[in-house]
Amino acid sequence: MLTKREELFGGTPDEYLSHKEKYENSTRKAVILFSLLRKIQEENNTDLTNYRNLLSGVLGASISQDGSPFGLHYIMFMPVFMSQADEEQQERWLHRALNCSIIGSYAQTELGHGTFIRGLETTATYDPSTQEFVLHSPTLTSYKWWPGGLGNTANYCIVIAQLYSKGECHGIHSFIVQVRDEDTHMPLPGIKVGEIGVKMGLNAVNNGFIGFENVRIPRTNMLMKHAKILEDGTYVKSKNSKLIYGAMVFVRVVIVFDSVNYLAKAITVATRYSAVRRQSQLKEGEPERQILDYVTQQDKILTAIAGCFAMKMNARMLWDTFNVINDQLHKGNMERLGELHALACCLKAISTSDSSLFTARCRVSCGGHGYMVSSTLPATSALTTASCTYEGDNTVLLLQTARFLLKTWRQIDTGPLTPTVEYLKTVSAPGFSYKWENSIEGIIRGFQIVSMKKISSCLNLMTAKVMSGMSQADAWNTISIQLVSAGESHCRAIVISTFHEDMSKAMRSMSASLAEVMGQLVELYAVYWTLERLGDLLEYTSISGADVVKLRSWYEELLRKIRPNAVGLVDAFDIIDELLQSTLGAYDGRVYERLMEEALKSPLNAEPVNQSFHKYLKPFMQGKL
């Protein structure tokens, strides 16, 4: 009798399973895992705070690097329900979703549209004679494409469609739609549903497509917490049309936490391997050195560790900010919705792009063995690059942040600013003077000035172009590279200052030795990004060549200081081997034995001579083909 652990982590490695077997195996594992999680869920209420903890358990424990077919049920189907269904609808559906007696997905993206959601083509036309909506996919490009779990797993999904009533289009709204029979799992009439095929990664998420041929759903299947359709077809507007986007904000907040989890796995593997791997001699006749002793290796890995700690603290700040503003939204105060959206956009973009960048660095820092699937680094790299796209393409999200920043800058003199942008007032105040200094505070100030000056410059450029006769839209597009850069600079200023402030608070309750190491990580992160963004700092601050020379020495000194604690820092993530799933990163450091153990699991090693020798090779080598 297999133990739960053996059931979850034993068997043929996923990499040797077919696409279909991989899905079936991940569904088998998901059922075991989510039965356990369901017990946790039954003990907790379903408010967002508990829910996020449950969700991070789901994500953290999504035992396959390829994700899980239940992921979207937790990541979007339920959060959207909690934020957009009215009380009657929550009463009717939410407990069934929470105990997984129904499995849902979230169908927004279509073959033809992912970013521009106002351009979605799926229609939901209200028929007052039957008090139903008619869901329809008018074109191939209107087919929903990507929804996780929709291929073969989900029997319900939330569909985002253009709402028509009394001949008028009211824009996109959310609808809950049953897609498969709850007993037979057969697709319901008028529904064409399937799986989209093999992807770069996340191949257990079971992303699917769905098309509707005049499918009728009751009026009460429109999620009506915000906007409504009355029985006679009268449309009742939402207090704020952007509240329908609320779930995307929540998921972007979750993704920031998630990007930290993925990066933590990658740097745990790369750091431990770099301590085990010995290669080359520093001095003739000496034993080969641990590759972690090479400063170039420290440059790749220690900065990633610092980045992981930095983003973890920023994820917490974002979550706290989300909760504060979400409470205000529930009370009808929309004042900070735009700020929350802008903050979630830039932090999701920067956390995922940093995670993708540093994970790719971890992969190459492990040489050939880092290219083995059994190292888990290729799959983690595929995961992090996906996160730069899902829940909003990073470029598009940084443009959203830039849009908010320009709007803020236009109003800079009309009153107080909201917390995440009040630095703009400080560094632009008359009489404010600043001389670059090589200190954390000096670096933070420098990034804030860069951000402010980029935003100001973008607005001046836009104004000049419009004054010269260019349309607002063309002017926006023409300078969009600079707008993205302004969004990134704003975010980097927030990340460094949050890391410094929150870590400084945390250090007060640490031992002196631990506080010293944490302080070194904050400095490493700040100095690293200063050196990475020298161009901006040279353009907008008084940093000098002499300052840069000292910064480089400071950086190298920090790498030297942090090196002895590198393994201890990643051990602190405490990722068990079963979740790490890495021949290079296992806690016992038996890298070579594990690489060989995994290799021998290859089906190609089951017999000494593969059948292709007799069928193809031998006749070929004998000139018979």
Ligand SMILES: CCCCC/C=C\C/C=C\C/C=C\CC/C=C/C(=O)SCCNC(=O)CCNC(=O)[C@H](O)C(C)(C)COP(=O)(O)OP(=O)(O)OC[C@H]1O[C@@H](n2cnc3c(N)ncnc32)[C@H](O)[C@@H]1OP(=O)(O)O
């Ligand atoms: C268990 C194992 C799990 C396995 C998986 C493993 C790990 C996964 C972990 C997490 C995964 C998470 C998700 C995976 C699944 C993925 C799901 C999806 O991808 S769902 C689809 C997501 N799609 C998007 O994000 C689309 C992006 N596009 C948009 O958001 C909008 O179209 C865009 C770009 C904002 C433009 O919209 P538009 O209406 O044209 O906006 P404007 O630019 O015109 O601005 C209008 C005003 O609206 C405000 N706005 C826009 N968006 C929002 C928002 N979200 N919230 C609040 N306000 C918003 C904007 O600020 C403008 O306001 P002003 O006019 O400036 O005041």
Ligand SMILES: Cc1cc2nc3c(=O)[nH]c(=O)nc-3n(C[C@H](O)[C@H](O)[C@H](O)COP(=O)(O)OP(=O)(O)OC[C@H]3O[C@@H](n4cnc5c(N)ncnc54)[C@H](O)[C@@H]3O)c2cc1C
């Ligand atoms: C692994 C994965 C899981 C997913 N799961 C789901 C899911 O469960 N449900 C769901 O609904 N969707 C899901 N998606 C879809 C995802 O939300 C979209 O892929 C994403 O929103 C980007 O849209 P797109 O793919 O159409 O890219 P596009 O928007 O076509 O972007 C392509 C390029 O065009 C650029 N671009 C687009 N618009 C602009 C603009 N206005 N200004 C400047 N540049 C622009 C982008 O920057 C990008 O470089 C998933 C995607 C992935 C990869």
